[in-house]
Structure formats: C-alpha cells, structure tokens
Amino acid sequence: MRRYLTPFLFLSPATLLILLFFFTPVVATILLSFTDLSTTTFQNPSWVGLKNYQDLLADPFLKKIFLNTAKYVALTLAFNVGMGLLLALLTSLVPERYGDPFRALWLLPRILPPVVYVFIWQGLLAEAPMGLVSDLLGVSKNWLVAAPWTAVILANGFVGASFGMLIFTSAIRAIPRELFYAAAVDGATTWQTVRKVVLPLLAWPILFVTAYQTLSLLTSFEYILLLTDGGPGFYTTEVWSLRAYHLALSNYFGNVEFGLGAAMAAVLVVIGVVVSLFYLKIFNFKALVSEPKIEVY
Amino acid sequence: MKRGIPVRLEGLSKRFGRVEAVKRLDLEIGAGELVAFLGPSGCGKTTTLLMIAGIYRPTTGAVYFGDRRVDPLHPRDRDVGMVFQSYALYPHLTLFENIAFPLRLKKVPDAEVRARVQKTADLLGIGHILERKPAQVSGGQQQRAALARALVKEPQVLLLDEPLSNLDAQIRLSARAEIRRLQQELGVTAILVTHDQAEALAMADRVAVFSMGELQQYDTPEVLYHRPKNTFVAGFVGSPPMNLIEGTFTGDGFRSGELRIPIPGAPTGKGWLGVRPEHLALGEGGHPARVLVVEPLGREVLVVAEVAGVRLQVLLPEDRRPEPGGQVGVVFPERATLHFFDETGRRIGPE
Structure with a gap:
C-alpha cells in the first residue's frame, strides 16, 4: 500500500482538477440531458429518459448543423495547421531578426479580447466607405453576409494558426544544426531539405496540433457567435456547439431548454472521444511517443 | 573510384560580427593527401572546414578545388562528402536510406543506388544492419554509417569534422586506422579537423596547427615534433607537452x-x-x-x-x-x- 501512496500523492492535484472541471460537468450534462429541464419546468423538472435524444434525431435541421460543423472544423483546421506550418518554416528560413518580430506580430490577435478582434473583422468586411475589403476589391458589399464561411474560417484561422506556428517553430529549432549542414552537403535544395528532413521530423508536433485543434474547434463557438451568430439567414453558419448554446442558454423569447441543449453537448463529448481515438490510431501514437525525442550519443 | 583533387585556400578569412574567426589563411593540400587541422576549440579549424564545404561563405579569399574556384558555389555543386562530430544521421531514416540520401537527391536509378549503398556499407562493415534506424545501432556503427554516406557519392574531397571524438577510446584507435586505410585506398583528398594531437600525428600526411584563427605551422608530423616553429606548436604537439x-x-x-x-x-x-x-x-x-x-x-x-x-x-x-x-x-x-x-x-x- 505504501508503495502506491507517494505516486498517488503526486497525481492527486491533477486528478482533483480533472474530476472537478471535466468529469463533474460531463456527468452533470448527461444527467441533465435525461430531464426536461427548461424555463417552463424549472420548478419541477422530471425524468424523460431518452426523449431529448429522440427529439434531436427528429430535428430536420440536425443534418445541416452536423455538416456545418464538419465543414467548419475541417476547413479551419486545414488553414490553422497549414498556415501555422508555412509561417513556422518561412520565419525559420529567414534570419532571426526578421523572423522573430514577424511571429510576435502574428501573435497579436491571440492577446486581443475576442470581442475587440471580431469588431475589427466586422469593420474590415463592412460596406464601402468603412470596409477595407470592399475598398480593395472594388465591390462594395457587406462581406460578412456575402461570404460568411470565408469570414468565419479566416477570423478563426488567423488566431488559430499562431498556435501551430509557435509549436512548429520550436520543433524546427530543436533540429540539430548539423542535420541541415549534412543535407546541404548531401546535395539537397532548401525545398528538398524541408520535404525530406524537416517535415518528417515534425510528424509528432503536427499530430499534436491537429488533434488538439480538432477538439478545440469542435467545442469553440465564440468567434462565430460574435461574427454571425449562426447566420446570416437560417442556420447558415450554425455549428453543433453554438446550437447547443442557443438551445440551452440563449433561445428567443426566453424559452431555454436546458435538457435538449445538454443532450447536444453530451453527443459532442462522444464525438470528441471518437475523434481522439481515431487520431491516436492513424498516427500510431504509441510508436511515436516511445521513440526517443532527443538523440543522446 | 575517381582520384582526389588538390585543394587550395587563398587569403581565406571569416568574420562573425567583430570576431575574426579565421585570418587570411593560405594553404595547399595535395591530391589524395590527408591533412589534419589541429588546434584547441575556437581556433578557427572547424570554421575553415565549413567554408571548404560551402556551409559558410568566406568574408574574403577564395577556395579552389583543382583549377575550379568553388567558394561562390552551393555545397551540392562542390562534390564533397562530410562526416560530422555528431554524425548528423537523419533520425527518421534507416541506415540504408541515410547512406542512399545523396544518391536519391541526384536521381540515381534505384538498382544502382542499391548496389552502391550495399558496396559502401560492406566496405565499412555495416552491410548487415542497413534496415535499422540510427537510434538502434551503436555509436561506432553510426560513425561508419556517416562515413558511408559521405563516401557513397564518391566525392573528390572528404571532410571529417572531429569524426572520432564521440567514440570510446578503444574503438577510436581502430576507427583511426580504418579511416586512414579507406582514404588511401580510395585516393580521396581528405581534411580532418581534430583537437587531439595524437590523432592528427597518427593519421595525417601533413598537419596544419591553428591558434586564434591563425595558421601556426603546416608540416609533416615529424617536422612538427622535431622542429616546432614556435612555442604554441611546441606546447600543443606531443604528449606530455614540451x-x-x-x-x-x-x-x-x-x-x-x-x-x-x-x-x-x-x-x-x-x-x-x-x-x-x-x-x-x-x-x-x-x-x-x-x-x-x-x-x-x-x-x-x-x-x-x-x-x-x-x-x-x-x-x-x-x-x-x-x-x-x-x-x-x-x-x-x-x-x-x-x-x-x-x-x-x-x-x-x-x-
């Protein structure tokens, strides 16, 4: 028993936090999803079993919202990872005195409050005398209405790419300088060095950023909420997590349905777990982490 | 394999900011000769080697391979092979693909790649472990793989940057003799950077002793030992020191x-x-x-x-x-x- 006491003590703070901030909300959400708790039944909610889930499946817009979510996650993820990688490579190839300030600049949106950041985007995308995009394209439109998906993906992506940029930059810097020398002597061009030496060595950081961002994009909705609130029109950019929020906490006429929203959130947790398992499988996670990250000679 | 060619350095210098790492260096290396650059760390020997490889651009001066001026050329256009102190093997590739790397970049046909890699690896005694990754073989085998990668493209000039200093004392002695034997057999012009005077004396036809970015003496091991030009060379060459x-x-x-x-x-x-x-x-x-x-x-x-x-x-x-x-x-x-x-x-x- 004593043998396990010390490791257990070391693990206890993290365990406590996970129990408190992950397991408890998940269990509470699942319990909530089996009730009909809403504004009208607030005083005496009753157990309804799987009714909320049946209602969800019967919802004619569920398919559209599911496809919206897939589109949003896939396109934003591609932009985040691709752009992050591109920025990391470009800023690592130029001298540090140019690369470092450029990266610092690209980090600015991340330290802006989302509301302020979205205001800037709304200004950029507005009609002619105000909107920079309208000015530059010579077509005066409210681009937020004309191309809502592009706006949502780019607004998210410009913030999101900086995460990958930082992770990939530090991973590139961790590659020993002599490996680049060896590649040059072996006859590789810069592009060949990137493709045959750098990218394979970035496999693990790429997995990490992709997996992490998939999960965070599945559940994040604040930029869409602030930019389009799921519009324009009827559910054009409404994603799963935003729909759960709308149902449970921000419905029109004050008729909020906690139970139904909780059911949507619970489904999202399941999707998240399935996606995680999928990533661990295709990237052969075990083999990747068991390989030494630092070569000690 | 083709014979090595002479290497000539003319007024070569390299500046990093305000530090002059190499000061107006003139040096000639004969075809097929093995020359050691010897000196304490920070003396400019590795900087000089990297200028010959084409990794660094000289601040002034020129590098000639035979009659061809190579200092404006990219490393891939210089026909050099190089072994690094850390070996710098690509960790994600097998030893086979590591050795094949320079040939693959030259778009050599697959059958020829296989033959040449196998031949070079056999020459170095690592032909039986080619499917392994660098992390799965010993330091001595990594060193041989690095040497094989440098030799497989049959370069005219072979550059060795402290190739033995990460090896155990016992393997180091046999690796010394083996590198020397291979270099003489292939007739390739070789430059060995080392801080170990015993290694330089044992392996090199001629030794260039460096200190503070300047060439102190360039002679055969015998002359260095019996007729050191100054107190630095006298104190650096020979163990225990003079x-x-x-x-x-x-x-x-x-x-x-x-x-x-x-x-x-x-x-x-x-x-x-x-x-x-x-x-x-x-x-x-x-x-x-x-x-x-x-x-x-x-x-x-x-x-x-x-x-x-x-x-x-x-x-x-x-x-x-x-x-x-x-x-x-x-x-x-x-x-x-x-x-x-x-x-x-x-x-x-x-x-």
Whole structure:
C-alpha cells in the first residue's frame, strides 16, 4: 500500500482538477440531458429518459448543423495547421531578426479580447466607405453576409494558426544544426531539405496540433457567435456547439431548454472521444511517443 | 573510384560580427593527401572546414578545388562528402536510406543506388544492419554509417569534422586506422579537423596547427615534433607537452634563475628553452632536483621534478621509478634535441 501512496500523492492535484472541471460537468450534462429541464419546468423538472435524444434525431435541421460543423472544423483546421506550418518554416528560413518580430506580430490577435478582434473583422468586411475589403476589391458589399464561411474560417484561422506556428517553430529549432549542414552537403535544395528532413521530423508536433485543434474547434463557438451568430439567414453558419448554446442558454423569447441543449453537448463529448481515438490510431501514437525525442550519443 | 583533387585556400578569412574567426589563411593540400587541422576549440579549424564545404561563405579569399574556384558555389555543386562530430544521421531514416540520401537527391536509378549503398556499407562493415534506424545501432556503427554516406557519392574531397571524438577510446584507435586505410585506398583528398594531437600525428600526411584563427605551422608530423616553429606548436604537439623554460641564452648556455645549463653554440638574449619530457633523464651528475609527483602511465612513468625553482616533466621507462619527495639528478640532452625560442616565442634553433 505504501508503495502506491507517494505516486498517488503526486497525481492527486491533477486528478482533483480533472474530476472537478471535466468529469463533474460531463456527468452533470448527461444527467441533465435525461430531464426536461427548461424555463417552463424549472420548478419541477422530471425524468424523460431518452426523449431529448429522440427529439434531436427528429430535428430536420440536425443534418445541416452536423455538416456545418464538419465543414467548419475541417476547413479551419486545414488553414490553422497549414498556415501555422508555412509561417513556422518561412520565419525559420529567414534570419532571426526578421523572423522573430514577424511571429510576435502574428501573435497579436491571440492577446486581443475576442470581442475587440471580431469588431475589427466586422469593420474590415463592412460596406464601402468603412470596409477595407470592399475598398480593395472594388465591390462594395457587406462581406460578412456575402461570404460568411470565408469570414468565419479566416477570423478563426488567423488566431488559430499562431498556435501551430509557435509549436512548429520550436520543433524546427530543436533540429540539430548539423542535420541541415549534412543535407546541404548531401546535395539537397532548401525545398528538398524541408520535404525530406524537416517535415518528417515534425510528424509528432503536427499530430499534436491537429488533434488538439480538432477538439478545440469542435467545442469553440465564440468567434462565430460574435461574427454571425449562426447566420446570416437560417442556420447558415450554425455549428453543433453554438446550437447547443442557443438551445440551452440563449433561445428567443426566453424559452431555454436546458435538457435538449445538454443532450447536444453530451453527443459532442462522444464525438470528441471518437475523434481522439481515431487520431491516436492513424498516427500510431504509441510508436511515436516511445521513440526517443532527443538523440543522446 | 575517381582520384582526389588538390585543394587550395587563398587569403581565406571569416568574420562573425567583430570576431575574426579565421585570418587570411593560405594553404595547399595535395591530391589524395590527408591533412589534419589541429588546434584547441575556437581556433578557427572547424570554421575553415565549413567554408571548404560551402556551409559558410568566406568574408574574403577564395577556395579552389583543382583549377575550379568553388567558394561562390552551393555545397551540392562542390562534390564533397562530410562526416560530422555528431554524425548528423537523419533520425527518421534507416541506415540504408541515410547512406542512399545523396544518391536519391541526384536521381540515381534505384538498382544502382542499391548496389552502391550495399558496396559502401560492406566496405565499412555495416552491410548487415542497413534496415535499422540510427537510434538502434551503436555509436561506432553510426560513425561508419556517416562515413558511408559521405563516401557513397564518391566525392573528390572528404571532410571529417572531429569524426572520432564521440567514440570510446578503444574503438577510436581502430576507427583511426580504418579511416586512414579507406582514404588511401580510395585516393580521396581528405581534411580532418581534430583537437587531439595524437590523432592528427597518427593519421595525417601533413598537419596544419591553428591558434586564434591563425595558421601556426603546416608540416609533416615529424617536422612538427622535431622542429616546432614556435612555442604554441611546441606546447600543443606531443604528449606530455614540451617543457618550456623562460630565461636567458648566454652564447655558451642557458640561464633561468639559479638553473644554468651549458649548451655549446647557444644563441644570446632572452627567450625560451624547450625540452621534451622523453628527452630528459634522471642520473648521476645531473642537476639536483626534488621529485614532486610520480604518475605511472603504464609503460612509462611521468615524473614532475623541481630543479632550482623550475618545474620539469620527465618521462621515464616504467622500471626507473623514483620516490616522491626524494632527491634526484636531472640530465639534459644533447644540443640537437633541445629547442631554442626567442622572446616572442619564435624558433631560433637549433637547425
């Protein structure tokens, strides 16, 4: 028993936090999803079993919202990872005195409050005398209405790419300088060095950023909420997590349905777990982490 | 395989900010010769090698391979092979793909790649572990793989940057002999950077001794040992290092404090007297000395003795072991095995 006491003590703070901030909300959400708790039944909610889930499946817009979510996650993820990688490579190839300030600049949106950041985007995308995009394209439109998906993906992506940029930059810097020398002597061009030496060595950081961002994009909705609130029109950019929020906490006429929203959130947790398992499988996670990250000679 | 070509450095220098790492270096290396760049860390030897490889651009000067000026060229256009101290094998590739890497980049047909990789690997005794990754083989095998990768494209110039310093002492000795044998067999021009003077003396046809970015002496190991040009080379080449005594030459001898050594035909003026530990002896009629330290080195014994306030290292056969604290006589050798340096450290005799 004593043998396990010390490791257990070391693990206890993290365990406590996970129990408190992950397991408890998940269990509470699942319990909530089996009730009909809403504004009208607030005083005496009753157990309804799987009714909320049946209602969800019967919802004619569920398919559209599911496809919206897939589109949003896939396109934003591609932009985040691709752009992050591109920025990391470009800023690592130029001298540090140019690369470092450029990266610092690209980090600015991340330290802006989302509301302020979205205001800037709304200004950029507005009609002619105000909107920079309208000015530059010579077509005066409210681009937020004309191309809502592009706006949502780019607004998210410009913030999101900086995460990958930082992770990939530090991973590139961790590659020993002599490996680049060896590649040059072996006859590789810069592009060949990137493709045959750098990218394979970035496999693990790429997995990490992709997996992490998939999960965070599945559940994040604040930029869409602030930019389009799921519009324009009827559910054009409404994603799963935003729909759960709308149902449970921000419905029109004050008729909020906690139970139904909780059911949507619970489904999202399941999707998240399935996606995680999928990533661990295709990237052969075990083999990747068991390989030494630092070569000690 | 094709023969190596001569390498010529003309007025080569390299500046990093305000630091001049290499100062106006002129050097010629013959075709098929193995030359060692020897010196302490920070002396400019690796910087020079990287300029020859094309990793660094010289601040001034030129690099010639044969008649071809190569210093404006990218490394891939220079036809060099290089082995790094850390080996710099690609960790994600098998040894086979590591060695094949330069050939794949040249778009050599697959069948030829297989044949050449296998041949080079067999030559180095690693033909049976080619499907392994670098992390799965020993340091010695990694070093051979790195050497195979450098040799597989049959370069005209082979650059070796401290290739042996990460190896165990025992493997290092055999690797030394093996690299030398391969280099002579292939006839490739080779440059070996090392801080280990024994390695330089054992492997090289000629040794270039560097200090503070400047070439001190460029000669055969024998000349370096017997006729060092200055006190730096005298102290750096040879182990244990040469005794250097500061004092005054008097025409018929040398004086340092109470110590007086008669030397017929000695120069005059202030300077340094150099004498190698293996050329000193203990015996009757020598200068009276006190033994401070006795250090057995196996076959030999290193004795530190104090003669009239001057500390000298004396290398003796193993059976002649004095007691620490005892009194002995130190016998200086004939004039021919002594070294005379002037006040600035420059060699002034004997010829």
